[in-house]
Amino acid sequence: MQRRTFLQGLAAATALGSLPLGVANALSPMASVSVESLPKLEGDLTLYLGRGEGGLYENVLQAIEKRNPKLNLKIRRGGSAALANTIVAEKKAGVKRADLFWAVDTGSIGMVTDAGAAKPLPTDLTTQLKEGFQYPSWSPVTGRVRTLPYNTQRVSPEQIPDSVMALADSDLKLGWAPAYSSFQSFVTAMRLLEGEKATRAWLKGVNRNAKKYAGELGVVMGVERGEVDVGFANHYYTLRLKSGKPDANVALAYTKNDAGCLVNASGIVALSDGDLPVNFIRYLLTHEVQSYLAREAYEIPLVQDVAQPEGLESLSTLTPPAMDLRNLADLRPTLNLMRDVGVL
Amino acid sequence: MTTTLKKMGALVFASAVSFSLLSGNAMANGAIGDHVNNLHAHIGEYTEEVHWLESKFGSVVDAYEAKDKNLKTDVLMEYWEEVDFHSAIETQYVPIYATIWQGIYGVKMAIDNGKPVADVRVEQEKLNHALWQALGAVKLASQYQKKGLIDQVKTTEVEPTTGPEVIDDIKTRLDRVVAKYAEQLHEVATTLVHDTYLQRFEGVEGDLIAKDAALVEDLEKDFNVTLPQAISQDEGVDAVRHVVEAMQVKLDKARKLLVEAEKGRKDVF
Numbered sequence: 001m002q003r004r005t006f007l008q009g010l011a012a013a014t015a016l017g018s019l020p021l022g023v024a025n026a027l028s029p030m031a032s033v034s035v036e037s038l039p040k041l042e043g044d045l046t047l048y049l050g051r052g053e054g055g056l057y058e059n060v061l062q063a064i065e066k067r068n069p070k071l072n073l074k075i076r077r078g079g080s081a082a083l084a085n086t087i088v089a090e091k092k093a094g095v096k097r098a099d100l101f102w103a104v105d106t107g108s109i110g111m112v113t114d115a116g117a118a119k120p121l122p123t124d125l126t127t128q129l130k131e132g133f134q135y136p137s138w139s140p141v142t143g144r145v146r147t148l149p150y151n152t153q154r155v156s157p158e159q160i161p162d163s164v165m166a167l168a169d170s171d172l173k174l175g176w177a178p179a180y181s182s183f184q185s186f187v188t189a190m191r192l193l194e195g196e197k198a199t200r201a202w203l204k205g206v207n208r209n210a211k212k213y214a215g216e217l218g219v220v221m222g223v224e225r226g227e228v229d230v231g232f233a234n235h236y237y238t239l240r241l242k243s244g245k246p247d248a249n250v251a252l253a254y255t256k257n258d259a260g261c262l263v264n265a266s267g268i269v270a271l272s273d274g275d276l277p278v279n280f281i282r283y284l285l286t287h288e289v290q291s292y293l294a295r296e297a298y299e300i301p302l303v304q305d306v307a308q309p310e311g312l313e314s315l316s317t318l319t320p321p322a323m324d325l326r327n328l329a330d331l332r333p334t335l336n337l338m339r340d341v342g343v344l
Numbered sequence: 345m346t347t348t349l350k351k352m353g354a355l356v357f358a359s360a361v362s363f364s365l366l367s368g369n370a371m372a373n374g375a376i377g378d379h380v381n382n383l384h385a386h387i388g389e390y391t392e393e394v395h396w397l398e399s400k401f402g403s404v405v406d407a408y409e410a411k412d413k414n415l416k417t418d419v420l421m422e423y424w425e426e427v428d429f430h431s432a433i434e435t436q437y438v439p440i441y442a443t444i445w446q447g448i449y450g451v452k453m454a455i456d457n458g459k460p461v462a463d464v465r466v467e468q469e470k471l472n473h474a475l476w477q478a479l480g481a482v483k484l485a486s487q488y489q490k491k492g493l494i495d496q497v498k499t500t501e502v503e504p505t506t507g508p509e510v511i512d513d514i515k516t517r518l519d520r521v522v523a524k525y526a527e528q529l530h531e532v533a534t535t536l537v538h539d540t541y542l543q544r545f546e547g548v549e550g551d552l553i554a555k556d557a558a559l560v561e562d563l564e565k566d567f568n569v570t571l572p573q574a575i576s577q578d579e580g581v582d583a584v585r586h587v588v589e590a591m592q593v594k595l596d597k598a599r600k601l602l603v604e605a606e607k608g609r610k611d612v613f
Contacts, residue, residue, distance in 0.1 A: 063612035
C-alpha cells in the first residue's frame with residue numbers, strides 16, 4: 001500500500017466504530033463554518049490545555065484572542081492526563097476552576113466525561129464533525145491514525161501483514177516505543193478489542209523481535225535508517241520526515257479493522273454551562289483552524305469539507321476498529337500488563 | 345568589571361531569564377524564599393557564607409593533612425547543604441552550581457582515595473574558585489533582579505509556549521542535568537533527560553524535522569543514547585558537561601530554524 005493513499009474515505013471508515021450508537025443516525029453532517037460567521041467571544045474563560053504540537057495550539061489560541069479582544073482567556077498548561085486528573089479531583093472537591101479542557105488524546109477526555117464533568121454540546125456544533133466523530137459531551141478537534149511505517153529498501157508492502165496481531169509472529173524486524181503515550185493508547189485498544197490474553201501474547205511476541213525507541217519519531221527515523229523493517233507510529237511523523245527529506249526510505253502501511261489502524265483524536269470538553277465555552281469550541285472547528293492544523297501539524301481535520309494535510313491522498317481502504325475512543329482512558333490495566341510482560 | 349565577569353554577566357542574564365520560565369518545583373534542595381527573590385538584600389549574607397564555606401572546606405583538608413582518624417568527608421556536602429547561598433546559585437546560574445558540586449566531590453574523592461595532600465589542595469583550590477565565581481554570578485543577577493530585568497523565581501509550573509521558548513527551556517534543563525549529575529544524583533539526572541525529551545523536545549521535533557532531518561536525528565541520538573550513556577558510564581562531570589554543551593550548540597541551530605519556521609507560517613485567520 002502506498003504512503004499517499006490511505007485517508008480516502010476516512011470519515012466513512014471511522015464512522016462505524018467510534019460513534020455512540022443511536023447518535024449517528026440522529027445527526028446529519030453539515031459543512032464546515034468560517035470564523036467570519038461566528039459570534040464574538042466576550043468574558044472570562046479558563047482553559048486547561050494539554051501539551052500540543054510545538055507552539056501550534058498556542059498560535060491558534062493567540063489568533064482567537066486577537067480576534068476577540070474582549071475575551072479574557074486564562075490558560076493552564078500541562079500534560080493532558082495530569083490535567084484530566086486535576087479536573088476530576090477538583091470536581092470531587094466541589095471546586096471548578098476550568099471552563100474548558102483541550103486534550104491531545106481521547107483517553108484524557110474519557111477520564112473527564114466519565115467523571116460527569118462535561119457539559120452537553122449542541123447538535124448544530126457536533127454535526128459539523130465528520131460522521132464517526134460526533135459525540136454529545138465532547139468534541140474531537142483533529143485526528144491521527146496508527147500506521148506501520150516501513151523501510152522501502154528492506155521490505156515490500158506485500159510482506160507486511162494486514163493484521164496487527166500477525167506481526168507478533170512475523171520475521172520482520174520491528175521498531176516500537178512502548179513508553180510513548182500514543183503507543184499505550186494503541187495497546188489499550190488492542191486489549192479492549194482482542195482481550196488481555198491475546199494482547200499479552202502479542203506484546204511478548206513483538207518484544208522478542210523489536211528494537212525499542214523513546215518516541216515515535218525515533219521509530220520512524222529508525223525505520224528510515226534501516227535499523228528495523230517496520231515500526232508502529234502515528235501517521236504524522238512519517239509525513240513530516242518525508243516533508244523534510246522527500247527521498248526518505250520510508251512509506252506507510254495499514255492494518256485492517258484492528259487496533260493497528262486506530263484513529264485517535266485530540267478533543268475539547270466544555271466544563272461550564274453557557275454559550276461562551278461552546279462558542280469557543282466553535283472557533284476550533286472553523287474551516288480556518290482545521291486547515292491551519294492540517295497544514296502546519298499534519299493533523300487530520302475532523303470537520304466536513306476541510307482538505308487533508310498536504311502529502312496525503314485519500315483512500316477508502318482504511319478500516320479503523322469499532323470502539324468508543326473514550327474507552328482508551330482505561331490505561332492502568334494496560335500499563336500493568338506491559339510491566340508484567342517486561343516491556344515497560 | 346573584568347572581561348571574564350562581563351562574559352559571565354551575559355551568561356547569568358541569559359540563564360536567569362530562561363530560568364524564570366522554568367518551574368521552581370524542579371529545585372532539589374533549599375527552600376525558595378526571600379533570599380532568592382530578593383537577592384540584593386542578601387549579598388552580605390552570601391559573602392559571609394562563602395567565607396564560611398571556604399574555611400570549613402579548608403578545615404576538612406587540614407584535618408586530612410593532619411591524618412585525623414575521625415575525619416568524615418560527607419561533612420563537605422553537609423556544609424554546602426546548610427547555606428542559603430546554595431539555593432541562590434542553583435536558581436540563578438545552574439552551570440556554576442554544577443561546578444561547585446564537581447568541586448566538592450573532587451575534594452571528597454581525592455581524600456577518600458587517599459591521594460597526596462597536594463592533589464587534594466588542587467581540588468580544594470578549584471572548589472574555592474567555583475564558590476567565588478558563583479558569588480560573582482549571584483551579585484550580578486541581584487543587579488538585574490533589582491532593576492526588574494528578571495522575574496522572581498517561580499514556585500509553580502510555567503510552560504514554554506513557543507518553539508524557541510521550548511528550546512531555551514531544554515537548554516536550561518540540560519544544565520540541570522549536569523548539576524544533578526555533579527550532585528551524584530544519577531537517577532535524577534537520567535530521568536530529567538528522559539522527561540526533557542518526552543515533554544519538551546518531542547513537541548518541537550515535528551517542526552524541526554521538516555527543516556533539518558539530520559539535525560533532529562543527531563539530537564534524537566544525543567537524548568536517547570549519548571547523554572544517558574555518559575551518565576550511566578559515570579565518566580565524570582566534565583564528560584557529561586561536554587555532551588550537554590555539544591547538544592546546546594545543536595539546540596541553538598534548532599532555535600534559529602524554529603524562529604524561521606514561525607516567521608514563514610501563515611496566519612490562522
